[in-house]
Amino acid sequence: MELGWACSSLLWLLFLSSLAVKLLRADLLLTPGLLLQVGLLVLLQGVSRAFLPLPLGTALTGTACWLVLAGATQRKRIPAVGRAVLITGCDTGFGKVAAHHLDTLGLTVYASVLDLKSPGAEELRQSCSSRLTLLEMDLTKAEDIQRVLQFIKAQTGRTGLWGLVNNAGINTTLADAELTPLHDFRSCMEVNFFGTLELTQGLLPLLRSSQGRIITISSPAGNMPFPCLSGYGASKAALSLVMDTLQYELAPWGIQVSVILPGYFKTDGSCNHAYWKERKAQLLAALSPELLEAYGEEYLEDINRQFLASMKFAVEDLSSVVESIVDGLLSTRPLVKYYPGRGLGPMYFIHHYLPHTVRNLFLKAFFINPKLPRGRQPKPCNSPRKQ
Numbered sequence: 001m002e003l004g005w006a007c008s009s010l011l012w013l014l015f016l017s018s019l020a021v022k023l024l025r026a027d028l029l030l031t032p033g034l035l036l037q038v039g040l041l042v043l044l045q046g047v048s049r050a051f052l053p054l055p056l057g058t059a060l061t062g063t064a065c066w067l068v069l070a071g072a073t074q075r076k077r078i079p080a081v082g083r084a085v086l087i088t089g090c091d092t093g094f095g096k097v098a099a100h101h102l103d104t105l106g107l108t109v110y111a112s113v114l115d116l117k118s119p120g121a122e123e124l125r126q127s128c129s130s131r132l133t134l135l136e137m138d139l140t141k142a143e144d145i146q147r148v149l150q151f152i153k154a155q156t157g158r159t160g161l162w163g164l165v166n167n168a169g170i171n172t173t174l175a176d177a178e179l180t181p182l183h184d185f186r187s188c189m190e191v192n193f194f195g196t197l198e199l200t201q202g203l204l205p206l207l208r209s210s211q212g213r214i215i216t217i218s219s220p221a222g223n224m225p226f227p228c229l230s231g232y233g234a235s236k237a238a239l240s241l242v243m244d245t246l247q248y249e250l251a252p253w254g255i256q257v258s259v260i261l262p263g264y265f266k267t268d269g270s271c272n273h274a275y276w277k278e279r280k281a282q283l284l285a286a287l288s289p290e291l292l293e294a295y296g297e298e299y300l301e302d303i304n305r306q307f308l309a310s311m312k313f314a315v316e317d318l319s320s321v322v323e324s325i326v327d328g329l330l331s332t333r334p335l336v337k338y339y340p341g342r343g344l345g346p347m348y349f350i351h352h353y354l355p356h357t358v359r360n361l362f363l364k365a366f367f368i369n370p371k372l373p374r375g376r377q378p379k380p381c382n383s384p385r386k387q
């Protein structure tokens with residue numbers, strides 16, 4: 001009798017802990033169907049303990065548990081061929097890799113780029129099928145957005161537009177909020193928030209007709225206060241919030257909205273040394289004498305040094321982000337949030353469940369921990385005392 005209980009308890013402990021891990025990792029959803037299957041497993045457990053020898057009953061129940069877990073985590077997909085999607089920011093990074101992959105899946109891809117002559121645009125032109133169309137669009141220019149909206153409406157009259165992937169985004173500054181010029185906040189907002197929102201709004205009539213998908217690449221920097229990323233993070237916070245709102249506002253129209261919150265990946269935008277060297281120089285040149293006196297040039301140099309050092313943690317393989325985009329577009333049950341990359345679990349656990357002081361210490365240790373500004377550093381002993 002005891003052995004039977006021990007086997008059953010161990011079996012259920014293994015099954016329920018696997019289920020919990022998959023739910024936490026968003027590998028599966030707690031659907032009514034899954035709950036019914038768990039109920040049937042309980043019934044099977046009771047029947048096998050009552051009528052079957054222990055080894056047979058345990059094997060039968062164990063196999064049933066495995067089948068439930070395996071079935072629950074198989075993410076089913078809808079056919080890709082014939083579906084049209086627009087993806088922005090395909091000159092480099094996630095957008096370029098995703099555009100190529102979506103093309104290989106048989107989708108009709110409209111890939112927007114900042115510059116039709118960019119190396120990335122040329123690479124897509126050379127490597128993709130005739131189903132991929134490159135479109136030039138600067139999200140800060142309303143006329144560009146309107147031109148793309150007209151083009152997409154004209155081109156997708158027959159197929160409809162199945163999906164929009166809002167990938168394009170910028171980060172212009174790596175510095176404390178006080179040191180970040182207001183126009184840098186505005187630049188991030190213009191591209192990452194207003195431009196993306198204007199394009200999304202413009203495509204909603206098509207997406208409502210197709211009951212399609214919206215996938216937006218935001219950032220954990222929009223959920224938590226990464227040091228020196230307030231300008232970028234604020235724009236991503238606004239973007240995440242509006243997409244989270246659209247997720248339930250558009251549900252009655254059958255549109256499914258997903259937000260992807262990637263970890264740190266090595267792309268042209270995140271790890272371009274020349275770009276960040278230029279941005280640091282422009283930031284220093286723009287600093288007022290008062291701020292330069294209060295913080296000191298060494299303060300910014302140190303931040304930049306730590307940022308360059310952090311790049312070694314950036315993941316080179318972008319496939320997990322691309323897979324999240326594909327799942328958001330083609331899964332029968334797309335997730336509301338995707339967290340591709342390393343360390344997102346602990347990061348969000350700390351953010352949600354531990355005191356903010358712990359979270360802030362984690363973010364500084366994980367990314368950038370600014371040194372004391374010049375104005376707060378102890379004066380050397382021989383310096384003249386202020387009267």
Ligand SMILES: NC(=O)c1ccc[n+]([C@@H]2O[C@H](COP(=O)([O-])OP(=O)(O)OC[C@H]3O[C@@H](n4cnc5c(N)ncnc54)[C@H](O)[C@@H]3O)[C@@H](O)[C@H]2O)c1
Pocket residue numbers: 088089090091092093094095113114115137138139140167168169170191217218219220261262263264265266267268269270
């Ligand atoms: N790389 C990371 O670690 C990381 C992490 C989290 C989120 N993200 C986000 O992922 C998205 C893609 O970033 P990435 O890392 O591939 O960087 P990236 O710089 O390689 O790609 C950004 C793309 O946006 C385009 N773009 C820039 N300004 C634009 C404008 N005004 N109008 C239209 N397009 C414009 C660029 O041409 C480029 O193709 C961005 O939204 C970024 O914020 C990146």
Ligand SMILES: C[C@]12C[C@H](O)[C@H]3[C@@H](CCC4=CC(=O)CC[C@@]43C)[C@@H]1CC[C@@H]2C(=O)CO
Pocket residue numbers: 169170171219220221226229232262263264265269270271342343367
């Ligand atoms: C903000 C960046 C993208 C991304 O958001 C990164 C951040 C570095 C810190 C960091 C760690 C994470 O695990 C989540 C993403 C993130 C907060 C990156 C520094 C440069 C890069 C970009 O500039 C993207 O264009």
